[in-house]
Amino acid sequence: MKFPVGSVLFFMVVCGLICFGDEKDTLEQLIARAESASASQQLDIYLEIADRESKLAVDAYKSSNLEDGHKALQQTVAYADKAHANVLKSGKKLPRTEIKIRRLVARFRDLKQNVDADEQTGVQAAVDKLESFRTDLLKAMFGPKNPESK
Secondary structure (H helix, E strand, O other): OOOHHHHHHHHHHHHHHHHHHHHOHHHHHHHHHHHHOOOOHHHHHHHHHHHHHHHHHHHHOOOOOOHHHHHHHHHHHHHHHHHHHHHHOOOOOOHHHHHHHHHHHHHHHHHHHOHHHHHHHHHHHHHHHHHHHHHHHHHHHOOOHHHHHH
């Protein structure tokens, strides 16, 4: 009886390692994968890239590396925009995308409170752009199904 339990446990460990192996991809590898992935896979990859870039932006601003922080902030908005465009085109995973973008907005609002006044305008511009993406997604989810009928 111990043999099947051990085999099942081994199988679960192997499956776990395979599933979580994607987390080890570097940002550059994710970007390369996103360009060659199918449209259905691109959304998840773009959101993962945006999330990682946002964490890099926060870390860069905390360590007073403003140039890298600004670049990561722009990359976050760019990849969130790609995810936003992708999800509006497909019409799938709207709520999930909106939630992830909302988390990015919250992260940057917290960041805005902790950066110098000179840098707050750049962070606020990113927040505003991300909020416009969220608004588009919310309109797609809850707006009229046929906009011409109004």
